[in-house]
Amino acid sequence: EAGVVQSPRYKIIEKKQPVAFWCNPISGHNTLYWYLQNLGQGPELLIRYENEEAVDDSQLPKDRFSAERLKGVDSTLKIQPAELGDSAVYLCASSLRGANGELFFGEGSRLTVL
Amino acid sequence: AQSVAQPEDQVNVAEGNPLTVKCTYSVSGNPYLFWYVQYPNRGLQFLLKYITGDNLVKGSYGFEAEFNKSQTSFHLKKPSALVSDSALYFCAVLYGNKLVFGAGTILRVKS
Numbered sequence: 001e002a003g004v005v006q007s008p009r010y011k012i013i014e015k016k017q018p019v020a021f022w023c024n025p026i027s028g029h030n031t032l033y034w035y036l037q038n039l040g041q042g043p044e045l046l047i048r049y050e051n052e053e054a055v056d057d058s059q060l061p062k063d064r065f066s067a068e069r070l071k072g073v074d075s076t077l078k079i080q081p082a083e084l085g086d087s088a089v090y091l092c093a094s095s096l097r098g099a100n101g102e103l104f105f106g107e108g109s110r111l112t113v114l
Numbered sequence: 115a116q117s118v119a120q121p122e123d124q125v126n127v128a129e130g131n132p133l134t135v136k137c138t139y140s141v142s143g144n145p146y147l148f149w150y151v152q153y154p155n156r157g158l159q160f161l162l163k164y165i166t167g168d169n170l171v172k173g174s175y176g177f178e179a180e181f182n183k184s185q186t187s188f189h190l191k192k193p194s195a196l197v198s199d200s201a202l203y204f205c206a207v208l209y210g211n212k213l214v215f216g217a218g219t220i221l222r223v224k225s
Contacts, residue, residue, distance in 0.1 A: 040217065042216050043215050044215070048212070056211065101163060102148075103158075103213065
Protein backbone atom coordinates (compact mmCIF):
# COMPACT_ATOMS: atom_id res chain seq x y z
CA GLU A 1 0.00 0.00 0.00
CA ALA A 2 1.37 3.39 -1.00
CA GLY A 3 1.98 5.82 1.82
CA VAL A 4 1.37 9.55 2.00
CA VAL A 5 3.19 11.21 -0.88
CA GLN A 6 4.46 14.76 -0.73
CA SER A 7 6.22 16.93 -3.25
CA PRO A 8 8.55 18.61 -3.63
CA ARG A 9 10.85 17.12 -1.00
CA TYR A 10 13.03 20.21 -1.01
CA LYS A 11 12.40 23.77 -2.14
CA ILE A 12 14.65 26.81 -1.99
CA ILE A 13 13.16 30.18 -2.78
CA GLU A 14 13.86 33.83 -2.16
CA LYS A 15 11.70 35.77 0.26
CA LYS A 16 8.52 37.27 -1.15
CA GLN A 17 8.25 34.48 -3.71
CA PRO A 18 5.28 32.09 -3.71
CA VAL A 19 5.60 28.37 -3.03
CA ALA A 20 3.21 25.43 -3.11
CA PHE A 21 3.34 21.97 -1.61
CA TRP A 22 1.31 19.01 -2.74
CA CYS A 23 0.09 16.01 -0.78
CA ASN A 24 -1.55 12.77 -1.86
CA PRO A 25 -2.95 10.89 1.14
CA ILE A 26 -3.40 7.18 1.58
CA SER A 27 -6.31 5.92 -0.46
CA GLY A 28 -9.52 5.90 1.54
CA HIS A 29 -8.31 8.26 4.23
CA ASN A 30 -10.95 10.93 4.75
CA THR A 31 -8.91 13.09 7.09
CA LEU A 32 -5.91 15.07 5.92
CA TYR A 33 -3.59 17.24 8.01
CA TRP A 34 -0.89 19.78 7.30
CA TYR A 35 1.68 20.21 10.04
CA LEU A 36 4.58 22.64 10.37
CA GLN A 37 7.81 21.39 11.91
CA ASN A 38 10.44 23.94 12.86
CA LEU A 39 13.96 22.80 13.59
CA GLY A 40 14.23 21.34 17.09
CA GLN A 41 10.49 21.40 17.67
CA GLY A 42 7.58 19.05 17.39
CA PRO A 43 5.08 19.30 14.56
CA GLU A 44 2.30 21.87 14.94
CA LEU A 45 -1.05 21.53 13.22
CA LEU A 46 -1.80 24.09 10.52
CA ILE A 47 -5.03 22.73 9.12
CA ARG A 48 -7.20 19.61 9.21
CA TYR A 49 -9.61 18.48 6.52
CA GLU A 50 -12.48 16.06 6.75
CA ASN A 51 -13.00 15.17 3.09
CA GLU A 52 -12.99 18.56 1.35
CA GLU A 53 -14.02 20.61 4.38
CA ALA A 54 -11.43 22.43 6.48
CA VAL A 55 -12.67 21.65 9.98
CA ASP A 56 -9.78 23.19 11.91
CA ASP A 57 -7.73 25.99 10.39
CA SER A 58 -7.32 28.02 13.55
CA GLN A 59 -3.50 27.81 13.42
CA LEU A 60 -3.16 28.65 9.73
CA PRO A 61 -1.75 32.18 9.19
CA LYS A 62 -4.38 33.21 6.71
CA ASP A 63 -2.68 36.41 5.59
CA ARG A 64 -0.11 34.43 3.62
CA PHE A 65 -1.03 30.76 3.86
CA SER A 66 -3.82 29.01 2.02
CA ALA A 67 -4.79 25.40 1.51
CA GLU A 68 -7.28 23.48 -0.53
CA ARG A 69 -8.55 19.96 -0.93
CA LEU A 70 -10.98 20.37 -3.77
CA LYS A 71 -12.07 16.79 -4.43
CA GLY A 72 -11.45 15.46 -0.97
CA VAL A 73 -8.29 13.63 -1.99
CA ASP A 74 -5.13 15.56 -2.89
CA SER A 75 -4.32 18.77 -1.09
CA THR A 76 -2.17 21.82 -1.79
CA LEU A 77 -0.66 24.18 0.75
CA LYS A 78 0.45 27.56 -0.56
CA ILE A 79 2.50 30.37 0.91
CA GLN A 80 2.42 33.77 -0.76
CA PRO A 81 4.59 35.68 -0.16
CA ALA A 82 7.13 33.57 1.71
CA GLU A 83 9.10 35.08 4.58
CA LEU A 84 12.43 34.04 6.08
CA GLY A 85 10.64 32.61 9.12
CA ASP A 86 8.70 30.19 6.94
CA SER A 87 11.79 28.04 6.53
CA ALA A 88 10.70 24.72 8.01
CA VAL A 89 9.48 21.25 7.11
CA TYR A 90 5.84 21.02 6.03
CA LEU A 91 4.35 17.64 6.87
CA CYS A 92 1.23 16.11 5.43
CA ALA A 93 -0.57 13.30 7.22
CA SER A 94 -3.74 11.34 6.69
CA SER A 95 -5.96 9.06 8.70
CA LEU A 96 -9.25 7.27 8.66
CA ARG A 97 -12.11 9.15 10.26
CA GLY A 98 -12.16 8.43 13.98
CA ALA A 99 -8.58 7.17 13.96
CA ASN A 100 -8.01 8.70 17.39
CA GLY A 101 -4.53 10.01 16.78
CA GLU A 102 -3.08 7.27 14.58
CA LEU A 103 -1.81 9.32 11.70
CA PHE A 104 0.25 8.35 8.68
CA PHE A 105 2.81 10.98 7.74
CA GLY A 106 4.56 11.76 4.51
CA GLU A 107 8.28 12.44 4.36
CA GLY A 108 7.75 16.18 4.40
CA SER A 109 8.65 19.12 2.22
CA ARG A 110 11.64 21.09 3.45
CA LEU A 111 11.41 24.80 2.61
CA THR A 112 14.35 27.16 2.74
CA VAL A 113 13.62 30.85 2.27
CA LEU A 114 16.65 33.00 1.46
CA ALA B 115 -4.40 23.52 27.46
CA GLN B 116 -3.31 19.94 26.89
CA SER B 117 0.43 19.54 26.50
CA VAL B 118 3.30 17.11 26.80
CA ALA B 119 6.88 17.74 27.84
CA GLN B 120 9.98 15.79 26.93
CA PRO B 121 12.61 16.84 29.47
CA GLU B 122 15.61 15.38 27.63
CA ASP B 123 16.85 16.75 24.32
CA GLN B 124 18.99 13.67 23.82
CA VAL B 125 19.39 10.22 25.33
CA ASN B 126 22.50 8.14 24.79
CA VAL B 127 22.53 4.41 25.45
CA ALA B 128 24.78 1.49 24.59
CA GLU B 129 23.48 -1.23 22.33
CA GLY B 130 21.94 -4.04 24.34
CA ASN B 131 21.17 -1.85 27.32
CA PRO B 132 17.63 -0.87 28.30
CA LEU B 133 16.44 2.53 27.16
CA THR B 134 13.93 5.03 28.52
CA VAL B 135 12.70 8.19 26.81
CA LYS B 136 10.72 10.37 29.17
CA CYS B 137 7.42 12.17 28.66
CA THR B 138 5.17 13.98 31.10
CA TYR B 139 1.75 15.31 30.31
CA SER B 140 -0.56 18.08 31.42
CA VAL B 141 -4.10 17.09 30.55
CA SER B 142 -7.52 17.62 32.03
CA GLY B 143 -9.59 14.49 32.02
CA ASN B 144 -8.43 11.14 30.69
CA PRO B 145 -5.47 11.52 28.35
CA TYR B 146 -4.97 9.87 24.99
CA LEU B 147 -1.18 9.58 24.73
CA PHE B 148 1.06 8.58 21.84
CA TRP B 149 4.62 7.94 20.81
CA TYR B 150 5.85 8.59 17.29
CA VAL B 151 9.32 8.02 15.83
CA GLN B 152 11.08 9.91 13.05
CA TYR B 153 14.01 8.23 11.34
CA PRO B 154 16.39 10.41 9.30
CA ASN B 155 14.78 11.57 6.05
CA ARG B 156 11.64 9.63 6.84
CA GLY B 157 8.15 10.63 7.91
CA LEU B 158 6.90 10.25 11.44
CA GLN B 159 5.70 6.76 12.27
CA PHE B 160 3.18 5.76 14.89
CA LEU B 161 4.70 3.53 17.60
CA LEU B 162 2.02 3.06 20.23
CA LYS B 163 -0.82 4.71 22.11
CA TYR B 164 -2.56 4.67 25.46
CA ILE B 165 -6.28 5.33 25.64
CA THR B 166 -7.54 3.24 28.49
CA GLY B 167 -6.99 -0.10 30.17
CA ASP B 168 -3.64 -1.69 30.95
CA ASN B 169 -1.03 0.87 31.99
CA LEU B 170 1.68 -0.96 30.05
CA VAL B 171 1.20 -0.54 26.33
CA LYS B 172 3.16 -2.52 23.76
CA GLY B 173 3.94 -1.17 20.33
CA SER B 174 6.04 -1.62 17.23
CA TYR B 175 9.72 -2.69 17.10
CA GLY B 176 9.69 -4.02 20.68
CA PHE B 177 8.87 -0.69 22.29
CA GLU B 178 6.51 -0.28 25.19
CA ALA B 179 5.31 2.61 27.30
CA GLU B 180 4.05 2.85 30.83
CA PHE B 181 1.21 5.18 31.74
CA ASN B 182 1.54 6.49 35.29
CA LYS B 183 -1.37 8.64 36.37
CA SER B 184 0.08 9.68 39.73
CA GLN B 185 3.29 10.92 38.10
CA THR B 186 1.52 12.16 34.95
CA SER B 187 4.10 10.34 32.88
CA PHE B 188 4.15 8.17 29.78
CA HIS B 189 7.75 7.01 29.38
CA LEU B 190 8.85 5.01 26.36
CA LYS B 191 10.94 1.93 27.08
CA LYS B 192 12.73 -0.93 25.40
CA PRO B 193 14.52 -3.75 27.23
CA SER B 194 17.44 -3.97 24.81
CA ALA B 195 18.39 -1.10 22.52
CA LEU B 196 19.52 -1.56 18.92
CA VAL B 197 21.70 0.80 16.91
CA SER B 198 18.81 0.98 14.44
CA ASP B 199 16.62 2.51 17.17
CA SER B 200 18.60 5.73 16.82
CA ALA B 201 16.03 8.34 15.78
CA LEU B 202 13.95 11.28 16.97
CA TYR B 203 11.10 10.34 19.28
CA PHE B 204 7.99 12.41 19.89
CA CYS B 205 5.44 12.10 22.65
CA ALA B 206 1.99 13.47 21.83
CA VAL B 207 -1.44 13.97 23.34
CA LEU B 208 -4.78 14.04 21.54
CA TYR B 209 -6.60 17.32 22.25
CA GLY B 210 -10.00 17.25 20.66
CA ASN B 211 -9.15 15.91 17.23
CA LYS B 212 -5.69 17.44 17.22
CA LEU B 213 -2.39 15.77 18.09
CA VAL B 214 -0.19 18.04 20.20
CA PHE B 215 3.46 16.99 20.07
CA GLY B 216 6.34 17.45 22.44
CA ALA B 217 9.62 18.94 21.24
CA GLY B 218 11.17 15.54 20.68
CA THR B 219 14.07 13.54 22.10
CA ILE B 220 17.01 12.34 20.04
CA LEU B 221 17.93 8.78 20.89
CA ARG B 222 21.47 7.68 20.06
CA VAL B 223 22.35 4.03 20.47
CA LYS B 224 26.06 3.29 20.21
CA SER B 225 27.56 -0.09 19.43
